[in-house]
Amino acid sequence: MVDNKWKEKGYVDEPLPQNVDLKSEIRQMCHEKNAVIMAHYYTEGVVQDVADFVGDSLALAQKAAQTDADIIVMCGVHFMGETAKILCPSKKVIVPDLNATCSLAESCPAEDFARFVADHPGHTVISYVNTTAATKAVTDVVVTSSNARQIVESFPKDTPMIFGPDRNLGNYINSITGRSMVLWDGCCHVHEKFSLEKILELKKQHPDAKVLVHPECKGAVVKLADKVGSTAALLKYSIEDSAQTFIVATESGILHEMKKACPQKTFIPAPPEDGSCACNECNYMKLVTLQKIYNSLKHEWPSIEVDAEVAKKAVVSIERMLEISEKLGI
Ligand code: 13P
Numbered sequence: 637m638v639d640n641k642w643k644e645k646g647y648v649d650e651p652l653p654q655n656v657d658l659k660s661e662i663r664q665m666c667h668e669k670n671a672v673i674m675a676h677y678y679t680e681g682v683v684q685d686v687a688d689f690v691g692d693s694l695a696l697a698q699k700a701a702q703t704d705a706d707i708i709v710m711c712g713v714h715f716m717g718e719t720a721k722i723l724c725p726s727k728k729v730i731v732p733d734l735n736a737t738c739s740l741a742e743s744c745p746a747e748d749f750a751r752f753v754a755d756h757p758g759h760t761v762i763s764y765v766n767t768t769a770a771t772k773a774v775t776d777v778v779v780t781s782s783n784a785r786q787i788v789e790s791f792p793k794d795t796p797m798i799f800g801p802d803r804n805l806g807n808y809i810n811s812i813t814g815r816s817m818v819l820w821d822g823c824c825h826v827h828e829k830f831s832l833e834k835i836l837e838l839k840k841q842h843p844d845a846k847v848l849v850h851p852e853c854k855g856a857v858v859k860l861a862d863k864v865g866s867t868a869a870l871l872k873y874s875i876e877d878s879a880q881t882f883i884v885a886t887e888s889g890i891l892h893e894m895k896k897a898c899p900q901k902t903f904i905p906a907p908p909e910d911g912s913c914a915c916n917e918c919n920y921m922k923l924v925t926l927q928k929i930y931n932s933l934k935h936e937w938p939s940i941e942v943d944a945e946v947a948k949k950a951v952v953s954i955e956r957m958l959e960i961s962e963k964l965g966i
Pocket residue numbers: 691692693694766780781782824850852865866867868
């Protein structure tokens with residue numbers, strides 16, 4: 637029974653039993669319930685460490701589509717849970733805290749986006765995965781930062797296109813593909829804040845450091861990059877490149893996996909403009925805690941539901957992304 641108090645809060649706030657070893661209890665429940673835990677690189681290190689799989693948005697969608705578990709615990713933000721639920725309608729998909737939304741997805745309300753689409757007849761609609769299911773339902777193909785370039789390039793050069801909601805990613809893809817997609821004017825509150833000046837200062841202090849940048853950052857920051865890419869692409873580069881020091885301009889949770897993979901290398905989180913802290917965190921991703929994972933698995937709530945009509949349309953644009961990605965070997 638789901639308590640009304642939990643419904644109001646958006647997560648189960650039951651106190652934990654005394655002296656409980658959360659990690660082993662969570663793993664035991666996964667075993668008993670045939671549940672799988674998937675986590676994004678931006679979640680807390682302890683959350684990544686309890687997960688069966690850690691990945692970027694594309695890999696999380698791909699893994700969700702393939703799993704034979706009965707329950708998927710998606711440790712990330714709401715749209716990641718929705719995507720998994722749309723791909724696996726018969727499974728229970730749990731997001732441990734429903735308040736874990738995404739500023740970028742929220743910068744693109746579905747009704748407004750549908751009007752924008754209607755104002756551009758004949759345009760192919762490309763949407764970043766950081767959107768609600770309802771926005772995906774008015775989209776032709778979903779992309780992530782791992783496959784946006786290749787998917788855009790899979791259309792003939794003269795195809796009129798709309799890209800939403802991230803203007804920074806859209807501008808970046810336009811610049812590297814020579815396209816002129818019409819852009820929705822949205823952004824992520826975390827990536828928008830990286831400071832060009834502070835990264836330049838860090839470069840002076842660490843002249844041999846390579847700069848790793850997520851394409852949701854502003855164009856001026858992207859220009860400084862030695863590598864622009866999705867979280868998975870930045871992690872891979874940091875492992876394979878011979879540099880010993882990296883300045884990382886994306887959410888700082890990714891440093892957990894980078895340090896684990898390369899304990900001998902130095903990773904410096906790029907700071908935000910306002911100087912309030914040394915790194916830049918996504919407050920939504922950080923809502924996922926071990927306690928919430930434990931309680932959500934125990935009560936199998938909060939689980940994601942997607943309106944059937946919305947899901948029927950959204951699944952087409954998500955599956956198109958997965959099909960093109962598979963064909964291109966991404
Ligand atoms: P990735 O797809 O690169 O993991 O990015 C997801 C995200 O939310 C970036 O802010």
